[in-house]
Amino acid sequence: MEECIKAFAKCEEQGKSVEMVWFDNNVFFDGFAQFYDITCCAEVYHYPTQCTFSPKQWLDNLIRLNHQSFTASWNMLIDFSFLKSLKLYFLNGVIYEDASFGVMLFMSANRICFTPKKLHYYRVRPNSTTFQSVTSIAPYLLPFYNVFFKDIIAAKEYHGNSSRMRLFLQLLEFFNAFGDKEFAELAKKTFLPCLAQGSLKILNSAKDPLNLLPKLDLTKPYITASRLSLFVRLYFSYPKARSFLLFFKRAYEIQRIFERKIRRKIFKKYKQR
DSSP: OHHHHHHHHHHHHTTOOOSEEEEEEEEEESSSOOOSOOOOHHHHTTOOSOEEEOHHHHHHHHHHTTOOOOOOSSSEEEOHHHHHHHTOOOOTTOSSTHHHHHHHHHHHOSOEEEEEEEEEEEEEOTTSTTOOOSSOOOGGGHHHHHHTTTOHHHHHHHHHHHHHHHHHHHHHHHHHHOSOHHHHHHHHHHHHHHHHHHHGGGGGSSOOTTOOGGGGGGGGGGSOGGGOOHHHHHHHHOGGGHHHHHHHHHHHHHHHHHHHHHHHHHHHHHHHO
């Protein structure tokens, strides 16, 4: 906290008042071995020293580094009056929510200060709510778990894909309402394709309890045709045949769910011998 306040004061002295101080962090694995490489913000975004920048400079830097997403939520100290004026919010019941929150927050600022000092410890632990199993299911997943015949794999897949779709819709609405249209268009080209591509996987689900499929056409301007499966191309090319296509696709996905259940039961009985 003290380091962030000092950074705020230093920016003020230099005549570069900022709405937030973005800082770096350490990661440590508690209870199990490290299973991915740790990178810090200074390395990922090429900010080796403390600096201030505008939202446009931030976006230009992301484009230069070929980043198609940006996440930020807990590793910063924000001027509360500024944050309150924005009326930003996290979507309930989604994962990756910081992917939209960080973008909207940074685009709404006048200036941002980054310090490479590692002021936060990010703990990764095996009993986190992000780790799901058949016997341990987070409350926000239970509705999907029940809808998808109590299959945790199908529930998690739909939850992840529907989260991408909901974040896509949230960002699209934000960009369309943003005052600087040129800046917003550049942001659309940068951030929406990745979310749009991920949203298409909703078509692989046996059901759509959130009824997001009617909005899937909004992703079309941001997807790469060469990366589409045959089923997705048929879905977009023949709107009148969508019900027919979905009927057979969902029947196939339901079959896969019950095949998994049968395999689990056989494996469980085999282990008990």
